[in-house]
Amino acid sequence: MHSVSDDARETIDGVLAYARSRALFADVPLDKPVTPDELAAVASGSITAGGIGSQAATTLFADVLAPTCLSIDHPGYLSFIPSAPSKAAIAFDLVVSASAIYGGSWMEGAGAVFAENEVLHWLAAEFGLPVGAGGVFVQGGTIGNLSALVAARDASRRRNAELGRTNPDRWKVVCSSEAHSSIASATEVMDVDIVAVRTGADGRLHGNAVVAALDEHGDSVFAVVVTGGTTNFGIVDDIASVAAVTKARDIWLHVDGAYGLAAMLVERMRPTFAGVELADSVIVDPHKWLFAPFDACALIYRDPSHGRAAHTQKAEYLDTLTDRPDWNPSDLAIQLTRRARGLPLWFSLATHGTDQYRASIDHGIALAREIADEIERRDGLSLVRDPQLSVVVFRREGWSMAEYQAWSDRLLDDQVGFVVPSSHAGEPVLRFAIVNPTTTMELLTEILDTLA
Known part of the structure; x- marks a missing residue:
């Protein structure tokens, strides 16, 4: 399995050929899932004592398994929060695996850690965080x-x-009551309580509501979390007013910007995120709106020493790492072994430059506004809320959840798009999450036409 042999060359050549063809598809297939029984009937039996060979395994994946996996990079994939990795990022993801890099310590992966830190420092500066801020890709x-x-x-x-x-x-x-489900998950894991504060009429968490919560719960609160772009609506909390409160009371402010914080790269959107510069920690997911492959989240601390104090693992066999003043990524989050998952983003940024990233993010924001205006013009359709970033939530008047689901299933069966129903305040709704720069107004209007 590890020798450089003719079999190894054939395996690598075959896999790379498939990867190249998939990355360069001119017309990305949307594809769709099948039932477990259907898949078992055509794909079982691949694990054998003697192996089925690389050619058979590659064919099985390409012809049978892959078509049952939705293509997240399809321009019609508009559900949840999509991913649309750049070609450069996709290509370099192969290099990261082929290079067998361990990204947990400076001693073992200095070059990789340096490159990742170049990206993290650039992001920190874009978010207005001070020199010295830094973190890790998780x-x-x-x-x-x-x-x-x-x-x-x-x-x-x-x-x-x-x-x-x-x-x-x-x-x-x-x-806020609109915070991502991962916040509740985190509090469960940590065995701490969550205080979910109602948002204002605009759907945003405001400082005055946080003041009331802090007055009620006193010194038991160790952190306030604001959201820089909710998943369901793309709403950005009133970060500045909340930051003023946390700063006055010396309470940790965390910004969950997994989806939306990337919009700060667009100059005209920066005022929307005022207050991020005062955060003690922020996250943004490059596999969402920064065009990197799964999976990558940039976690950045205002003062990384807090991350090291909380997360550095101690053991005799680790002394050679932890006794040095090196920048070890594994000391900054819940992890020890880690892939250098920030490198594909680094390569793509280095290849294309930041201006291309700004333009690609701006495309999604502008397109959301354009399709929202079109929805407002159409009889039978109406917006639930004006889009703030690139998520557009709307309704087909009079439809039940069952009717939305039947329409969604037909849309996928016809390979036009993947748009699943959501809900708001008990009402079934539809939403477009626009991230992919190849998504067009023509495609979105084609989808709207099917709602007539």
Whole structure:
């Protein structure tokens, strides 16, 4: 399996040929899932004592397994939050695996860590964070949010110890009622309580609501989480007013910008995110609106020493790493072994430049506004809320959830698009999440036409 042989060359050539053809598809297939029984009937039996050979395995994947996996990079994939990795990022993801790089420590992966840090420092500067801010690429927003909150609680514990204060019986996190589900998941893992604060009429969390929550729950709150672009609507909380409160009360402010914070790269959108520069930690997922492949979340600390204090693992066999003043990514989040998952983004940024990224993100924002205007012009359709970023939520008047689901199934069966129903305040709705720069107004209007 590990020798450089004719079989190895054939395996690598075959896999690379398939990867090349898939990455260069002129017309990306949308594809669709099948039932477990249907897949078992045509794909079972690939694991054998002697192996089926690389050619048969590649063919099985390409012809049978892959077509049952939705193509997230299809321009008609408009559900959840899509991914649209650049060709450069896709190509370099292969290089990362082929290079067998360990990205957990400077000692073992100095060049990879340096390149990742170039990206993290650029992002930190774009978000207005001070020189010295830094962090690590982790698996996704869930791990990023959890790691940030663990660091926040650890910082509160240490501050209480320095001041001779007693820790509360139960720690608490304040966030909006529209916060991502990963915040609730993180509090479950940490065994702390969540204080979900109602948003204002505009769907945003505001400072005055946070003040009321802090007055009620006192010193038990160790962090406040604001959202830089909710998943369902793309709404950005009133970060500036919340930041003013957390700064005055010396409470950790975390910005969950997994989807939306990338919009800060567009100059005209920066005022929407005022206050991010005061955050103690932020996350943004490059596999969403920064055109990197799965999976990557950039976790950035205002002061990385808090991350190291909370997350550095101690063991005799790790002393050779932790006794050095090196920048070890594994010390900054809930992980030890880690892939250098920030390198595909680094390569794509280095290849194309930041201006191309700004333009590609701006495309999604502008297209959301354009299709929202078209929805408003059509009889039988109406917006639920004006889009703030690139998520457009709308309704087909009079339809039930069952009717939405039947329409969604037909759309996928016809290979036009993937648009699943969502809901808001108990009402079934539809939403376009526009991330892919190859998504066009023509495609979106074609989808709207099927709702007539």
